[in-house]
Structures are given as C-alpha cells and as structure tokens.
Amino acid sequence: MNLKAVLCVLAACFQSAISLKTGNGTETARDLPPLLLVSFDGFRADYLNKYSFPNLQKFYSDGVLIKQLTNVFTTKTFPNHYSLVTGLYAESHGMLASRMYDPRVKKIFTLQNDSDPFWWNEATPIWVSLQKWGYKSAGAMWPGTDLQIQNQTSSYFLKYDSKVSFKERLGNITKWLTEDDSVKFAALYWEEPDHTGHKYGPENTTEMARALKEVDDHVGLLMEQLNQTGLWERINVIITSDHGMVQCSQDRLIQLNKCVNPSSYVLVDLTPVTAILPLTEVSVLYKNLSNCNVHMKAYLKAAIPDRLHYRNNERIQPIILVADEGWTVVQQGNLKRLGDHGYDNSLPSMHPFLAAHGPAFRKDYWMNSINSVDLYPLMCHLLGIPELPNNGSFSAVHCVLVSEKCPDLGVIVGMVIGVLIVLSTITFLFRLMKNREPSTSRPFARLELQEDDDDDDPMLE
Ligand SMILES: *[C@@H]1O[C@H](CO)[C@@H](O)[C@H](O)[C@H]1NC(C)=O
Ligand SMILES: *[C@@H]1O[C@H](CO)[C@@H](O)[C@H](O)[C@H]1NC(C)=O
Ligand SMILES: *[C@@H]1O[C@H](CO)[C@@H](O)[C@H](O)[C@H]1NC(C)=O
Ligand SMILES: *[C@@H]1O[C@H](CO)[C@@H](O)[C@H](O)[C@H]1NC(C)=O
Ligand SMILES: *[C@@H]1O[C@H](CO)[C@@H](O)[C@H](O)[C@H]1NC(C)=O
Ligand SMILES: *[C@@H]1O[C@H](CO)[C@@H](O)[C@H](O)[C@H]1NC(C)=O
Ligand SMILES: *[C@@H]1O[C@H](CO)[C@@H](O)[C@H](O)[C@H]1NC(C)=O
Ligand SMILES: *[C@@H]1O[C@H](CO)[C@@H](O)[C@H](O)[C@H]1NC(C)=O
Ligand SMILES: [Zn+2]
Numbered sequence: 037m038n039l040k041a042v043l044c045v046l047a048a049c050f051q052s053a054i055s056l057k058t059g060n061g062t063e064t065a066r067d068l069p070p071l072l073l074v075s076f077d078g079f080r081a082d083y084l085n086k087y088s089f090p091n092l093q094k095f096y097s098d099g100v101l102i103k104q105l106t107n108v109f110t111t112k113t114f115p116n117h118y119s120l121v122t123g124l125y126a127e128s129h130g131m132l133a134s135r136m137y138d139p140r141v142k143k144i145f146t147l148q149n150d151s152d153p154f155w156w157n158e159a160t161p162i163w164v165s166l167q168k169w170g171y172k173s174a175g176a177m178w179p180g181t182d183l184q185i186q187n188q189t190s191s192y193f194l195k196y197d198s199k200v201s202f203k204e205r206l207g208n209i210t211k212w213l214t215e216d217d218s219v220k221f222a223a224l225y226w227e228e229p230d231h232t233g234h235k236y237g238p239e240n241t242t243e244m245a246r247a248l249k250e251v252d253d254h255v256g257l258l259m260e261q262l263n264q265t266g267l268w269e270r271i272n273v274i275i276t277s278d279h280g281m282v283q284c285s286q287d288r289l290i291q292l293n294k295c296v297n298p299s300s301y302v303l304v305d306l307t308p309v310t311a312i313l314p315l316t317e318v319s320v321l322y323k324n325l326s327n328c329n330v331h332m333k334a335y336l337k338a339a340i341p342d343r344l345h346y347r348n349n350e351r352i353q354p355i356i357l358v359a360d361e362g363w364t365v366v367q368q369g370n371l372k373r374l375g376d377h378g379y380d381n382s383l384p385s386m387h388p389f390l391a392a393h394g395p396a397f398r399k400d401y402w403m404n405s406i407n408s409v410d411l412y413p414l415m416c417h418l419l420g421i422p423e424l425p426n427n428g429s430f431s432a433v434h435c436v437l438v439s440e441k442c443p444d445l446g447v448i449v450g451m452v453i454g455v456l457i458v459l460s461t462i463t464f465l466f467r468l469m470k471n472r473e474p475s476t477s478r479p480f481a482r483l484e485l486q487e488d489d490d491d492d493d494p495m496l497e
Contacts, residue, residue, distance in 0.1 A: 069395055070213055071418050072273045073223045074258070075120070075178065076251050077113060078230025078377065080238060080280030081105070081389040087248045091256035092391065095275065097400055099393030100436045104384065104405040107279055109344040110309045111386040112378045113230070114150070116278035116408065117179040121161040121223070123412025123426030125345035127352070130158030134378075135305040136351045137313065156185045160424055162415055163190045163221055169421050171220040174212040176205035178223035192219065202226050202254045206261055214265050220419055226254065230377075233281035237374030272394030272418055276411070279377045282385040286371045288331070288363045295328035296321055298367065301355075307365040308378045310357035318354055331360040344381070345427070361385060398438050406433050 081104045084092075108119045108126050110133050118124075118131040126132045136145040136155070145155050163173035164186050172191035175181020177200070181190040192212045194200060209222050232247035255275065262268040292303075292310070300321055304311035314321045318336070325334040335356045340347045346356075359365050361383050364376065379386050390411070396418055409428035416423045417430060417437075435442035443451075 068220055068420055069418075070220050070222065070267075070271050071415060072209065072213070072262075072271055073120070073178070073221070073415070074273065074275045075117065075223075075225050076229065076254075076275070076277050077225070077227050078233045078279060078281050079251070079277035079388050080229075080233070080385060081387045082280075082384070083229070083238075083244070083248055084389055086241075087245055089248070089252045089255070091252045091259065092275070095255060095259060095273075095393050096391035096402075099391060099399060099401075100397045101402040102390040102392075102404075102406055102436070103402065104387045105276065105390055105408040105411075106405060107381050107387060107408040109346050109381040110378050111279040111381050111383075113278050114147075114179055117225075118156075118159065118161070119409055120276065120278070120411055121163070121178075121180075121415075122159040123409045123423065123428035124159055125409065125427050127345050127347060127349045128159070128427065130349060130351060131155060132346070132349060132351050133305045133309065133311065135311070137302075137304045137311075137353065138351050139313075140350055150179075151183050153184045153187075156180055156183060160186055162412065162419070162421075163223065164188055165416075165421055165424060166221050166419060167191060170218075171419070171421075172216060172218045173221040173223070174209055174219050175223045176209050177225040179225065181223055190223070192216075198227060203257065206254075206258060210261050210265050210267065213267060213271070221415075226251070230281070233375040233377075234373045235375070237283045238281045239283040240374070270395060272392070272396045274390065274392045274411070274415075276390040276408075277388030279388055280384075280386045281375045281377050282362050282379065282383075284362055284364050284371060284374055284376050289371060290329040290332050290359060290363055290365045291368055292325075292328070292365060293368045295324045303367065304353050306367070308359035308363065308376060310359075310365050311353040312355040312357065313353050314355060322355055325355060325357060328357075329363075331363045332365065333358045392436060396437055396439070398436060401436060403433075403436065 084103070107116050110126065112134050114131045114134060115126040118129050119126065122129045134147050137143070138154075141154065143152065143154060145152075161180055163175065163181060166173050167188060174192040175190035176194050177196050182193045182195050183189060192208075194205065194208055205224055205226070209224050212219050213222055228251055229244065229247040232243055236243035238244060259268065262271060262273070300314065300316040302313040302315060304313055312321065312325070322334060322336055328334070335358070337347060337352055337354050337356065340352070340356055346352060357365060358380060361379050364371055377386055388408075390406075407428065409426065410430070410433045411428065412426050413423050413428045413430035414433045414436070434440045
C-alpha cells in the first residue's frame with residue numbers, strides 16, 4: 037500500500053469518525069466540492085488544434101488542459117469508459133471489447149445486450165465505492181451508471197436512451213446536484229463526435245466542423261447552467277473522452293474469408309480487433325491468419341504484447357487479430373463505416389484529451405499527456421475516498437491540483453542552473469588549492485596497494 041492510499045484511508049476514516057451521528061459520511065459530504073465527469077464520445081485529441089472551440093477554450097484556459105490521454109486497449113467505448121472510472125486496464129476490469137464471449141458461462145455481450153451485471157462485476161466503479169462510503173452519485177447515460185454493478189446502480193440515473201438530448205441529460209444532472217447535497221459525483225455522457233466520426237470519417241472537415249461546433253455549444257450550455265445554478269465556482273468539472281477516430285477506406289479492407297474457412301471458427305468480434313474462437317486446430321487457423329494480410333497482426337492469446345495489457349482474462353479469445361491504423365477487417369464484402377477506432381492504443385489518432393476546471397484545479401495549466409487510468413486516483417483524491425487497487429498513478433497527475441506542491445519548469449531550470457554554478461565554483465576553487473599544494477605526498481598509496489592485493493586473492497572471486 038503506498039503513502040497515498042494510506043492517507044486516503046486515514047482521510048476517509050476521519051470523515052466517517054466525525055459523522056457518527058448520521059451514520060457514515062453523509063454529514064461531511066457537504067464539505068467536499070462535488071465532481072462532475074463529462075465524456076464526449078470519440079473526441080480525438082488533435083481536433084483541439086484543427087477546429088475552433090470557443091467555449092471549451094474558455095473552460096480550460098481558466099483551468100487545466102491535458103493535450104493527450106494514452107487510453108487503454110482496445111480503444112473502444114466500453115473498455116475505456118470503464119477504465120476512466122476504475123483505473124484498471126481492460127484485462128483487469130473485464131470490459132474488453134464491444135462484443136465479448138465468456139466461455140465459463142457461455143454468455144455473449146453486445147452493445148445491444150450490455151446490461152447483465154455479470155460483465156461489469158469484475159471491477160467496482162468509483163460511483164459504487166462512493167456510495168459505500170455514504171455519499172450519493174448521479175449518472176446521465178454514462179455507461180454502467182444505470183446497471184446493478186456490485187448490486188447497486190448510481191443513486192440517481194437515467195436509463196440509457198440515445199434519444200434524450202444533451203440539454204435534458206444536463207438538466208437532470210444539475211437538478212440532482214442542486215437538490216441533494218449528498219450527491220458528490222455525477223457522470224454525463226454524450227454520443228458525439230463519435231457518431232459523426234464513424235459516419236463520415238474524421239477527414240470530412242465539413243461534417244466534423246458541424247459536429248464539433250455542436251459539442252462546443254454543449255460545453256457552453258454546461259458552463260451557463262452551472263453558473264445559473266450557483267454551482268460553477270464550487271464544482272470540479274472534468275471534460276474528457278474515451279478514444280479518438282481514424283479515417284477508413286474501401287481501399288484498406290482485409291477479407292478474412294479469403295484466408296480461413298468460415299466454418300473453421302466463431303467470430304466473436306470483428307474490427308479493428310478481431311476475436312476468433314477456433315473450431316478447428318488452432319495452429320492451422322493461426323498460420324493462415326498470420327499470412328493473411330501485411331496490414332494485420334495475428335496473435336495467439338499467450339503472445340499478445342505485454343504493453344497492451346490484454347491477455348489475462350477468460351474473455352480474451354485464443355486468437356486475436358489487430359488491424360493497422362485505418363484498416364478494416366471484414367469477413368467478406370464492403371466497408372461499412374468511414375471512421376473507426378479500437379486500434380493499438382499507442383497510436384495518437386486513438387487518443388482523447390482531458391480538460392478540467394474548478395476550485396481544486398490550477399488555472400491556465402497544461403500537460404502533454406497522462407495515462408487515462410491515472411484519472412481514477414485523481415478522482416478518488418478529489419472525493420476523499422480510498423483508491424481500490426488500480427493501474428493508475430496519482431503522482432503522474434497530481435500537479436494539476438492547486439493543493440499540490442509542483443515547482444514549474446522555470447523553477448526547475450533555475451535550480452539546475454544554480455546547482456551547475458555552485459559545482460563549477462567548487463571545482464574552480466578546488467583546482468586553485470590543488471595548484472598551490474606540492475603534489476608529492478600520496479596518503480592513499482597504501483590503500484591502493486592493499487586493494488591490489490585483495491584483487492589477487494582468489495577467495496574473493
Ligand atoms: C442477453 O444476454 C444474456 C446473458 O448475458 C442472455 O441471457 C440473453 O438471452 C441475451 N438477450 C438477447 C436478447 O440476446
Ligand atoms: C454506510 O451506510 C450505509 C447505510 O447506512 C451502509 O449500507 C453502507 O454499507 C455503509 N458503508 C460503509 C463503508 O460503512
Ligand atoms: C447481490 O445480492 C445478492 C442477493 O440479493 C447476493 O446473493 C449477492 O452476493 C450480492 N452480490 C454482491 C456483489 O454484493
Ligand atoms: C430529465 O430527463 C428526462 C428524459 O429522461 C426529461 O424528460 C426531463 O425533462 C429531464 N429533466 C430536466 C430537468 O431537464
Ligand atoms: C462530407 O460528407 C458529405 C455528406 O455525406 C459529403 O457531401 C461531402 O462530399 C463529404 N466531404 C468530404 C471532404 O468527404
Ligand atoms: C456567470 O454569470 C455571470 C453573471 O451573469 C457572468 O458575468 C459570468 O461571465 C458567467 N460565467 C461563466 C463562466 O459563464
Ligand atoms: C488455410 O489455408 C489453406 C490454403 O489457402 C486452405 O486450403 C485451408 O482450408 C485453410 N485452413 C483453414 C482452417 O481455413
Ligand atoms: C492492474 O491492477 C490490478 C489491480 O491492482 C492488478 O491485479 C494488475 O496486475 C495490474 N496490472 C498491471 C499490468 O500492473
Ligand atoms: Zn466511444
């Protein structure tokens with residue numbers, strides 16, 4: 037257990053200790069600023085440089101901007117939304133892809149049938165932990181908030197419905213936050229710019245500009261609503277996303293059925309990460325798939341690279357195929373989407389960004405990048421609850437907080453220069469003194485000799 041975790045536990049014990057009268061925590065919840073986490077699905081990091089975002093810019097210039105998040109593999113919606121709220125890699129939280137098969141219970145997960153808690157229960161999202169400490173939380177379509185994870189939904193939630201407008205989702209969130217003081221965490225999800233990115237491709241600047249203007253208008257509405265309800269100055273707000281988007285093309289298709297007989301496998305998930313459950317000899321299938329297309333890598337489960345953190349789970353199939361950036365896997369036939377994501381999480385096109393504003397955050401502060409799993413320990417810190425075991429690091433991200441002592445770059449450069457000046461002065465003085473002394477006496481000559489003797493001693497080898 038690291039120091040941070042110990043401090044968190046102490047802080048939480050302290051909080052429950054001083055609120056014994058009312059049970060565990062609800063009384064002191066009032067002291068902490070609430071935290072609102074917002075996700076605009078599929079907001080690729082470099083959209084920030086390529087399009088204009090007057091409202092978002094206003095938001096982060098009075099707060100924090102992290103230009104890129106290294107997200108988790110697979111760079112899909114559910115795996116990454118779950119990583120944001122658990123701090124775990126996909127292999128550790130069990131939400132591995134948009135389509136999964138669990139051989140232990142023979143269940144199938146799809147985006148249309150995602151509400152069996154079984155798929156979510158390998159981890160505990162931050163809202164469930166928070167509720168166990170006596171606080172409340174609210175969810176507006178954030179994946180999982182409306183499901184019985186570890187036997188509880190978020191205290192307030194909207195049942196997932198893509199037709200509910202951003203304004204209505206936001207309206208519910210601000211209502212819950214203003215009407216109930218013990219709501220300390222709220223999570224708000226919106227489907228754009230992912231939807232437009234898939235449909236037209238991220239290189240369609242006309243369509244993307246339209247979708248991104250709408251997203252920026254939503255950020256404007258959010259600031260306005262929080263301002264009107266008196267929350268703006270006292271709430272911590274994090275705006276982020278799950279993954280980026282890349283252009284696909286009919287010229288970059290990989291046809292699986294040209295390489296393997298369709299009756300030789302069950303297709304669990306298709307593109308850009310293909311999950312194959314073999315029905316014949318694994319090695320034959322693997323050999324055919326390895327040689328299928330130079331723009332696709334085939335891995336036997338045990339050989340999936342460590343850095344993907346995508347191996348240690350029953351829900352990962354015996355053969356995994358990973359298409360190169362912008363390539364699409366099909367069994368046969370044509371391209372269905374002009375934009376896609378899910379590719380290797382080391383690709384910048386797959387990365388989202390993060391912006392934050394509120395009393396806890398520095399103003400006009402930016403960082404180049406963090407890992408998306410680092411957000412979870414940051415949020416636990418903001419909420420004053422202990423972290424559950426996770427793959428993030430508070431120290432990677434703590435500098436965004438006003439309460440943390442982080443010398444800025446200017447100070448560090450100044451210190452380095454100072455140290456160099458002192459060192460060169462000492463060297464100079466030392467040389468000066470040495471030049472004034474006769475250099476004949478050698479007080480350490482004996483020691484040197486003894487060392488030589490020791491080196492010859494075979495006993496020491
Ligand atoms: C959804 O998945 C569950 C298992 O998680 C299964 O029992 C159920 O039949 C599925 N429903 C549909 C409509 O496929
Ligand atoms: C807090 O209290 C609630 C009910 O009062 C209880 O269900 C919950 O387990 C408690 N949580 C902790 C962490 O003690
Ligand atoms: C959820 O509740 C059921 C009974 O209602 C119980 O059997 C099960 O152990 C609980 N699961 C968890 C994770 O608390
Ligand atoms: C909350 O959401 C519902 C739709 O689920 C909507 O009808 C209602 O107007 C929203 N409430 C507010 C205050 O916006
Ligand atoms: C963008 O999409 C629109 C609508 O499909 C289409 O008319 C237009 O030609 C596309 N532009 C580019 C640059 O692909
Ligand atoms: C909040 O409202 C006040 C008064 O209407 C206005 O001056 C201020 O600019 C608003 N702040 C934000 C962030 O919208
Ligand atoms: C592997 O490829 C060979 C040669 O194309 C083909 O004859 C064979 O049926 C393939 N095996 C499977 C399991 O698809
Ligand atoms: C991620 O965290 C979980 C929970 O602590 C742990 O079991 C797992 O080994 C970690 N993964 C890595 C790659 O460190
Ligand atoms: Zn997404």
